[in-house]
Amino acid sequence: MTAVGPQERLARAALTRVLEPGDEQGGRWLRTFGAAGLLDLFGSSAGARDTVRGQLAGATERRLDGYRARAARAVPERDLSAITAVGGRFVCPGDAEWPSQLDDLGPARPIGLWIRGRPDLRIWSLRSVAVVGARACTPYGAHMAASLSSGLAERGWVVTSGAAFGVDGAAHRGALAADGATVAVLACGVDVVYPPGHAELVGRIAEQGLVIGELPPGDHPTRSRFVLRNRVIAALTRGTVVVEAEYRSGSLVTARCAQRLGRFTMGVPGPATSGLSAGVHELLRGEGVLVTDAAEVVELVGDIGDLAPARRGPVLPRDLLDPVSARVLEALPARGAADGREIARVAGTTADETLGRLYELHSLGFVERHGDRWQLASRTTQETLARRGGA
Structure with missing residues (x-):
């Protein structure tokens, strides 16, 4: 793995303010020109616009103007100082801590990750499972998410989720309650608490686990950023468990991304009459695997021999x-x-x-x-x- 030079790191930090997460066209340009080279192109004078457009295949004039405006406002030194001030760091491809499974995203790979927390993200991602689901979950959904996560944590697995209300929050709390490891992937800057009601939870995760995101300090979430954040959750983990999800749930986006990446996709069944479980049941009708506890999850994502106990009724x-x-x-x-x-x-x-x-x-x-x-x-x-x- 090639070490990342100071100029390249600075350029990547700047580009997190220029390119939106998951920008595949931007990812292809980044691979062609490198971070410093791409940032130079965005900073070219207005008179060189036609020349730059010729080099950046597929860039419209309007889009290029947007990139140029963002690049002009980017101050990566300030962002790097801000992340250091909250005890964090900026990790990018080429660093020892960079999780190589993120490379499976191809052009949609993150430019870099802003991280709060002491553990090594690469090491933790080797034994990580995503637990995601409905924000407006039922008590059953919250119980199952917490139970699954505490069971996974007790078995030495890292629970990864999005720190949202509902299933995400229950998953993080379940892992923390078992004194286990958990990672929160945010759709905003890691120094921004969203939702605000999870300020205490995110603080606990930053102390005991990891809070990570693609967006620089101070950036706020948008609807599209929540959806795009899900690809990182899917790529970082060995498998994704969905606990309660409607047909149009963002959790199913995570599950489908996991399937495309060749990861395990699992679902926890609910009542057939529950709209909140309809999306999960549809997933299970396809390539999803039904699971009901941590042992069954580990049987899929774990090593050979990590088998769930045989299930049977009482012996009369x-x-x-x-x-x-x-x-x-x-x-x-x-x-x-x-x-x-x-x-x-x-x-x-x-x-x-x-x-x-x-x-x-x-x-x-x-x-x-x-x-x-x-x-x-x-x-x-x-x-x-x-x-x-x-x-």
Whole structure:
């Protein structure tokens, strides 16, 4: 990996004020000319406009004027000082801390990332899972997000989300409650708290985890920036879990981006009648994988052998009987008693074998004897009725 020179770093910091996140055309120019070279082109005199447009394929005059105006106002030294003042840093491609999985975004790769928090982003991103979902989530959605995230944190996984109200906030809180690692990816400057109601939460994440974003200090979010932020969440993580999402939810944007990048895409099911789970269910009808807890998530995104425990209902005493004894027990009537010959006929066994099994079942408390007749013990009767769909 090539070390980033001071001039290139300064130019990339400036370009975070010039190019919008996810600008693929800008990303192609950046790859062609380098950050310093592209910034020089944007800063060219007005008289060189035609020459610059010839070099920047696809740049309209109006668009180029916009880039030039933004470049003229960019003061990267001030932005770098601002991030240092809040204990942060600016990381860009070529740095040791740069997560290489972001390169999967191609031309839409971030120019750089503004970061608050002490941990190393590259290391944390190696074992990271995104937990995203509805802002206006139900208590069920908040519970599932928090439970999943705390379980992931306890297993040594980093929980990544967007610090929004609803599922995002519950996911971060679940990880923090387990003293685990969590990353908040913002659609604004990392020194700007949005939503304002999450000031305390974002502060805790900055102290215990990482707060990151593509936009320079002081920049505020817009609708499009929220949508574009989701591609970073998807690219940084091994998989994305969606907890509650309507058909047009931004969380589904994250999930679809994860699918395009070859990441695991998972969904937590909800009631079939809930509009807030409709988007998740649509995801699960496609390539999404249904998950209900952290163990099932880790089984997908983890290493070989990280298997979720086998799931089964409770083991009843009669489940432990051998096949013949179970058949004899099933042959007894649900109500009333029967003699040994009748039971043998129904069970398809000999009278002697049936009698021997009945005595064994009696000693185990499954049946009662009344003279030559046998009947189910009271607790066995209830169990048999339940199994047969009786009252």
